[in-house]
Amino acid sequence: MTILETQGLAAKNAARRLAVAGEEQKNAALAAIAEALIARKDEWLAANAADLAAARANGMKESLLDRLALDEARIAGIAEGVRQVRALPDPIGQVVKTTLRPNGLKLEQRRTPLGVIGIIYEARPNVTVDAAALCLKAGNACILRGGKEAFRSNKAVMSILRDALEQAGLPRDCVALVEDTSRETANEMMDLTQYLDVLIPRGGAGLIRTVAAKAHVPVIRTGEGVCHIYVHADADLDMAARILYNAKCSRPSVCNAAECVLVDRAVAEDFLPMAWEYLKKKSVTLHGDPESRDILGPGVLPATEEDWDTEYGDFQLAVKVVSGPEEATDFIAQHGTGHSEAIITENYTVAQWFLDQVDAAAVYVNASTRFTDGFEFGLGAEIGISTQKLHARGPMGLEELTSTKYVVYGSGQVRE
Amino acid sequence: MTILETQGLAAKNAARRLAVAGEEQKNAALAAIAEALIARKDEWLAANAADLAAARANGMKESLLDRLALDEARIAGIAEGVRQVRALPDPIGQVVKTTLRPNGLKLEQRRTPLGVIGIIYEARPNVTVDAAALCLKAGNACILRGGKEAFRSNKAVMSILRDALEQAGLPRDCVALVEDTSRETANEMMDLTQYLDVLIPRGGAGLIRTVAAKAHVPVIRTGEGVCHIYVHADADLDMAARILYNAKCSRPSVCNAAECVLVDRAVAEDFLPMAWEYLKKKSVTLHGDPESRDILGPGVLPATEEDWDTEYGDFQLAVKVVSGPEEATDFIAQHGTGHSEAIITENYTVAQWFLDQVDAAAVYVNASTRFTDGFEFGLGAEIGISTQKLHARGPMGLEELTSTKYVVYGSGQVRE
Numbered sequence: 001m002t003i004l005e006t007q008g009l010a011a012k013n014a015a016r017r018l019a020v021a022g023e024e025q026k027n028a029a030l031a032a033i034a035e036a037l038i039a040r041k042d043e044w045l046a047a048n049a050a051d052l053a054a055a056r057a058n059g060m061k062e063s064l065l066d067r068l069a070l071d072e073a074r075i076a077g078i079a080e081g082v083r084q085v086r087a088l089p090d091p092i093g094q095v096v097k098t099t100l101r102p103n104g105l106k107l108e109q110r111r112t113p114l115g116v117i118g119i120i121y122e123a124r125p126n127v128t129v130d131a132a133a134l135c136l137k138a139g140n141a142c143i144l145r146g147g148k149e150a151f152r153s154n155k156a157v158m159s160i161l162r163d164a165l166e167q168a169g170l171p172r173d174c175v176a177l178v179e180d181t182s183r184e185t186a187n188e189m190m191d192l193t194q195y196l197d198v199l200i201p202r203g204g205a206g207l208i209r210t211v212a213a214k215a216h217v218p219v220i221r222t223g224e225g226v227c228h229i230y231v232h233a234d235a236d237l238d239m240a241a242r243i244l245y246n247a248k249c250s251r252p253s254v255c256n257a258a259e260c261v262l263v264d265r266a267v268a269e270d271f272l273p274m275a276w277e278y279l280k281k282k283s284v285t286l287h288g289d290p291e292s293r294d295i296l297g298p299g300v301l302p303a304t305e306e307d308w309d310t311e312y313g314d315f316q317l318a319v320k321v322v323s324g325p326e327e328a329t330d331f332i333a334q335h336g337t338g339h340s341e342a343i344i345t346e347n348y349t350v351a352q353w354f355l356d357q358v359d360a361a362a363v364y365v366n367a368s369t370r371f372t373d374g375f376e377f378g379l380g381a382e383i384g385i386s387t388q389k390l391h392a393r394g395p396m397g398l399e400e401l402t403s404t405k406y407v408v409y410g411s412g413q414v415r416e
Numbered sequence: 417m418t419i420l421e422t423q424g425l426a427a428k429n430a431a432r433r434l435a436v437a438g439e440e441q442k443n444a445a446l447a448a449i450a451e452a453l454i455a456r457k458d459e460w461l462a463a464n465a466a467d468l469a470a471a472r473a474n475g476m477k478e479s480l481l482d483r484l485a486l487d488e489a490r491i492a493g494i495a496e497g498v499r500q501v502r503a504l505p506d507p508i509g510q511v512v513k514t515t516l517r518p519n520g521l522k523l524e525q526r527r528t529p530l531g532v533i534g535i536i537y538e539a540r541p542n543v544t545v546d547a548a549a550l551c552l553k554a555g556n557a558c559i560l561r562g563g564k565e566a567f568r569s570n571k572a573v574m575s576i577l578r579d580a581l582e583q584a585g586l587p588r589d590c591v592a593l594v595e596d597t598s599r600e601t602a603n604e605m606m607d608l609t610q611y612l613d614v615l616i617p618r619g620g621a622g623l624i625r626t627v628a629a630k631a632h633v634p635v636i637r638t639g640e641g642v643c644h645i646y647v648h649a650d651a652d653l654d655m656a657a658r659i660l661y662n663a664k665c666s667r668p669s670v671c672n673a674a675e676c677v678l679v680d681r682a683v684a685e686d687f688l689p690m691a692w693e694y695l696k697k698k699s700v701t702l703h704g705d706p707e708s709r710d711i712l713g714p715g716v717l718p719a720t721e722e723d724w725d726t727e728y729g730d731f732q733l734a735v736k737v738v739s740g741p742e743e744a745t746d747f748i749a750q751h752g753t754g755h756s757e758a759i760i761t762e763n764y765t766v767a768q769w770f771l772d773q774v775d776a777a778a779v780y781v782n783a784s785t786r787f788t789d790g791f792e793f794g795l796g797a798e799i800g801i802s803t804q805k806l807h808a809r810g811p812m813g814l815e816e817l818t819s820t821k822y823v824v825y826g827s828g829q830v831r832e
Contacts, residue, residue: 016749020772099794105783107793112775114805193629197805213609213632218806239828246830333432355823356436359528367521367826376831377523377822378515389530389613389819390634391807403805406793407771410783412655414662415792 004188007143007176008195011116014173015141019113021170023090026137029168030086033133036164037079037157045070047156048125055123055149068123068150078129085133088380091398092139106409111402113139115197118189120211122203123147128154131202132161132175134383138401141174143196145189148181155179190215198391202384205311220391222384225255225339226311227369230328230354232345233264237271239366240344245278246368247342253313255385256340256372260308260318262328265291268321272296284315291321308335325350329357336360338387340369361387361394420604423559423592424611427532430589431557435529437586439506442553445584446502449549452580453495453573461486463572464541471539471565484539484566494545501549504796507814508555522825527818529555531613534605536627538619539563544570547618548577548591550799554817557590559612561605564597571595606631614807618800621727636807638800641671641755642727643785646744646770648761649680653687655782656760661694662784663758669729671801672756672788676724676734678744681707684737688712700731707737724751741766745773752776754803756785777803777810 001009018026037044048070055068091111099107117140121127128144135142146154154177162172178185190199190211199219201211212219229247231240247258263271272295276286286292287307288300300319307318308331322328325343332341342364343354351365362372372395374382379397386392392400417425434442453460464486471484507527515523533556537543544560551558562570570593578588594601606615606627615635617627628635645663647656663674679687688711692702702708703723704716716735723734724747738744741759748757758780759770767781778788788811790798795813802808808816 016775019775101792101794105787105792109810112805115775216629218634218804220806236828243828243830250831359432359435359531360821362822362824364824365826367824367829368831370831371521371824371829372822376517376521378517388634389528390636393819394525394822403809405776406778406788406810408778408780408783408787410781412652412659413783413787414659415666415784415786 002188003180004178004185004192005195007173007178008116008192010173011141011143011176012195014171015113015116017171018136018141018174019092019139021139023092025168025170026090026139027086029136029165029170030082030133032164032167033129033161034079034082034086036160037075037082037129040160041072041075044075044153044156044160045072047152051150051152060149064123068125068153070125070153074126078126081130082133085137085381088137088398090137091402096404103413104411105413108407108409109404110407111399112405114401114403115140116195117142117401118145118192118196118199118217119143120145120186120189120199120201120203120207121147122207123149125150125153125157127202128157128177129161131383134381134398134401136174138398140401141176143176143178143189145178145181145186151179151181187214190217193217200384220384220386220396221388222386222396223255224311224337224387225257225385226259226309226335226337227256227340228260228262228332228336228342229258229369230322230332230341230343231261231263231267231271232325232343232347232350233266234347234350235267235271235344236346237267237274240271241275241278243342243344243366243368244275245281247370248279248284248317249282249315250368250370252315254370255311256369257313258317258342258369259310259312260320260335262320262322262331263292265321265323268292269295272319279317282315284317286317286319288319289321292319311337325354329354332358332360339385340364340372342367342369361385418604419596420594420601420608421611423589423594424532424608426589427557427559427592428611430587431529431532433587434552434557434590435508435555437555439508441584441586442506442555443502445552445581445586446498446549448580448583449545449577450495450498450502452576453491453498453545456576457488457491460491460569460572460576461488463568467566467568476565480539484541484569486541486569490542494542497546498549501553501797504553504814506553507818512820519829520827521829524823524825525820526823527815528821530817530819531556532611533558533817534561534608534612534615534633535559536561536602536605536615536617536619536623537563538623539565541566541569541573543618544573544593545577547799550797550814550817552590554814556817557592559592559594559605561594561597561602567595567597603630606633609633616800636800636802636812637804638802638812639671640727640753640803641673642675642725642751642753643672643756644676644678644748644752644758645674645785646738646748646757646759647677647679647683647687648741648759648763648766649682650763650766651683651687651760652762653683653690656687657691657694659758659760659782659784660691661697663786664695664700664733665698665731666784666786668731670786671727672785673729674733674758674785675726675728676736676751678736678738678747679708680744681737681739684708685711688735695733698731700733702733702735704735705737708735727753741770745770748774748776755801756780756788758783758785777801
C-alpha cells in the first residue's frame with residue numbers, strides 16, 4: 001500500500017465511526033478545535049513564518065504572499081468560523097421524505113454523510129481549517145492536499161486539528177493531510193476511487209480543469225466564473241451602472257465577479273459612457289466589440305474571440321452590444337460558465353423569460369452577481385460554488401456535503 | 417467534428433429548447449410516442465425479427481434472446497409505460513426552497529433539467545423507449561447507445577420516437593441513437609464532456625465498472641448488488657427463511673436479489689436447515705463457510721474468498737455464520753456494494769443500530785431486499801438504482817434526473 005492508500009483506508013474507517021457520531025460529539029470536537037487554534041496559535045504562526053520566508057526567498061509575488069500569511073487576527077477569524085460551523089444545524093439524520101407503501105412498508109429517506117472527501121487546494125492555510133470543520137460537521141472524513149508553499153503551516157495546524165478530535169473522542173484520522181505535495185500524489189488522489197467518495201478542487205481555473213479532466217474519483221467542479229451583466233433596453237440605467245460597477249470592482253479576483261457586460265443597442269449610447277464613468281474609478285480596462293468602441297472611442301481595446309471566454313479575475317471587462325434578449329441569452333449560453341448571470345430590466349416579461357432561459361447556478365434580475373455565495377444565500381457556510389449540474393449547483397453548504405439513504409421498516413414483507 | 421460530436425451539439429441545442437418546454441408539450445410528445453409505438457409496431461417487430469435472426473445465427477443463448485425479443489404484448493406494455501411516465505408530475509420548475517434575505521433579495525431554488533444524458537446499455541430494446549421517455553419528461557435530451565445485437569430494433573424505434581417529437585413541436589434531436597456500436601464510440605462517449613452532462617451505464621457489472629473506471633463525463637453507477645440478509649439471534653426464524661427465499665429466488669438475475677446470508681451463531685443450527693428447505697425448492701447452490709458446512713453437511717460447497725464478493729445473479733447463495741451484529745455489519749461494510757442490506761430481528765435496539773450503522777442505498781428491517789425499486793418505492797418510474805453517494809442514491813425516478821438553479825429577484829442590490 002502507498003502512503004496515500006494507507007491514509008485512505010484510515011479515513012474510510014474513521015468515516016464509519018464519524019457517520020454514527022452524534023451532533024453533540026461533533027460539536028465538542030469543533031469547540032475543541034476553535035479553542036486549540038487560539039491556545040496553540042504560536043505553533044501555527046511559527047510554521048507560517050517559515051513558509052513565508054521560504055516563499056519570499058523563492059520570489060512569490062506580494063498578492064500570493066498575502067493569501068499565505070497568517071496573523072493573530074486571521075487566526076481569530078478562522079477560529080470564529082469554526083464556531084459558526086458548530087452553531088449550524090447538523091444535517092445528518094434529517095429525514096428528507098417519508099412514504100408509507102400500500103404493502104405496509106415504511107420508507108424514510110435520511111441524510112447521511114458522503115463518506116471521505118478529498119480536497120485539493122492551493123496555498124491558503126485557512127482552507128485547511130474551514131474545509132475540515134465543514135466536512136466534520138457533515139459527518140465526513142477528509143483528506144486535504146494543500147499547496148507545497150503552505151506545507152509547514154498545514155502540517156502544524158493538522159496536529160492541532162487531530163489532537164482536538166482525539167480530545168472529543170473521535171478518530172484522529174477524520175482529518176488527514178497529504179504530506180507529499182508532489183504532482184504524483186495529486187494524480188494518485190484523483191484515482192483513489194477505493195477510498196474517496198468525492199474530490200473537490202479549490203483554486204484557479206487551471207487546477208480545476210486539470211482535476212476534472214483527469215480524475216476518476218467523482219469531482220465537483222467549483223468556482224469557474226465568466227459571469228455576465230446584461231443591460232436590457234428597459235433597464236434603469238443608473239441602477240445598471242451601479243450593479244455593473246459592483247459586480248466588476250468590489251472584488252475582481254473572485255469567481256462571482258462579472259467579466260462581461262452585454263448591452264442592448266437601443267440604450268448602448270446612453271449606458272456605456274455612464275458605466276465607464278463608474279468603472280474609471282478603478283481604472284478598469286475595457287475590451288470592446290466594434291460597436292462599443294464606436295461609442296466609447298479608442299480608449300477601449302478591441303476584444304478578441306478569446307476575451308469572450310476569459311475569466312480576467314482583474315480590473316478588466318469585456319463589452320458587447322447586442323440586439324436584444326435573444327442574442328444576449330445565446331451569447332451567454334455560448335460563453336458563460338454556468339456560474340452567475342444577471343439581467344437588469346424593468347420589463348416583467350423579459351425578466352421572467354431570462355430567468356427561465358438562462359442555464360446557470362444563479363440567475364439574477366436587478367442585483368449584482370457578487371451575491372452568489374454560501375453566506376449571502378443564507379447557507380451559513382460554504383465549501384465552494386458548484387458550476388456543475390450533478391449533485392450540487394451553486395453555493396455548497398453543509399447539506400451539499402451529504403448523501404441520503406433509504407431506511408425501510410418492514411413486518412415480514414416479501415415481493416411477489 | 418466526429419459524428420458523435422455533431423450529435424452532441426445537436427442534443428445540447430435541443431436540450432435548451434426542451435428545458436423551457438412546458439409540461440403540456442412534453443406530455444403531448446409522450447402521448448404521441450405511446451400512440452405511434454402501437455400504430456407502427458410492425459416496423460419495430462420487423463426490425464426486431466431481423467435482429468433475432470442474426471443473433472440466433474451468431475449463437476446467442478436463449479435467455480439473452482428472450483431479453484432481445486419483442487412481441488405485440490411487450491410493445492403494448494412498453495407503450496403503457498410511456499403513458500405512465502406521461503401521467504407523473506413534471507419535476508421541472510418545482511421550487512425546492514425559497515429564502516428572503518435581510519437585504520431584500522428573494523431566492524428561489526428551482527428544479528431544472530440536467531441537460532444531455534448519455535446512456536450506454538445492452539441488448540434490451542425496451543430500454544430505448546423507457547429511457548427516452550423518462551429523460552424527456554424531466555426535460556433532458558438523451559443520446560442512447562444500445563448493444564449492437566439490438567441495433568436494427570433501436571434504429572426502427574428511434575425513427576418512431578423522433579417523428580412523435582416532431583409531431584409535438586419538439587426538436588427531433590431531443591433523442592438520438594449512436595449508430596456506430598463499436599467500442600470506439602463507447603469510449604468517445606465517455607469523454608464527451610463538452611456535450612454530455614451525465615452518463616448512466618445500464619447493464620452488467622462489467623459494463624458499469626468499465627464505464628466508471630474510464631469515463632471523464634460524470635457517471636452515475638447503477639445496479640451493482642451484492643446484497644446481504646442478516647439473520648439476528650432474535651429473528652422470527654420462519655419470517656427470516658421466507659424473506660431469504662424471496663430475496664434470493666423471486667428473481668435472482670436482478671441487482672436487488674440477495675447473494676449472501678449471514679446468520680448469528682446462536683440460531684444457526686435452527687435456522688440454516690429450515691432455510692435450506694425453502695431454497696431447495698429452486699435447487700439453490702450454497703457456498704458456505706466451515707461452520708455452516710458443519711451444520712448443513714457436504715452438500716454445501718466450500719465458500720472461497722471470492723464468493724463473498726460475487727454477484728451470482730443466479731440460484732446460488734453464500735452462507736456465513738457470525739458472532740453477532742458487530743461482525744455482521746463489519747462483513748457487510750467489507751463485502752457489500754452499498755445497494756440493499758437487510759436485518760431480520762425482533763430486537764428493537766439492534767434493528768435501529770443496524771439501520772444507523774449500515775451504509776447502503778437501502779437498509780431494511782424485516783423485509784426482502786427485492787423491494788429496492790423505483791416502482792416499489794413509489795417513485796412511479798425508474799431509470800436505474802444508484803449505488804453511489806453523489807447526486808442520487810437508490811432508485812432513480814424523475815427527480816433524480818434533474819438539477820436545480822437559484823433564481824434571484826433583486827431591486828438594485830449591490831454587495832458591500
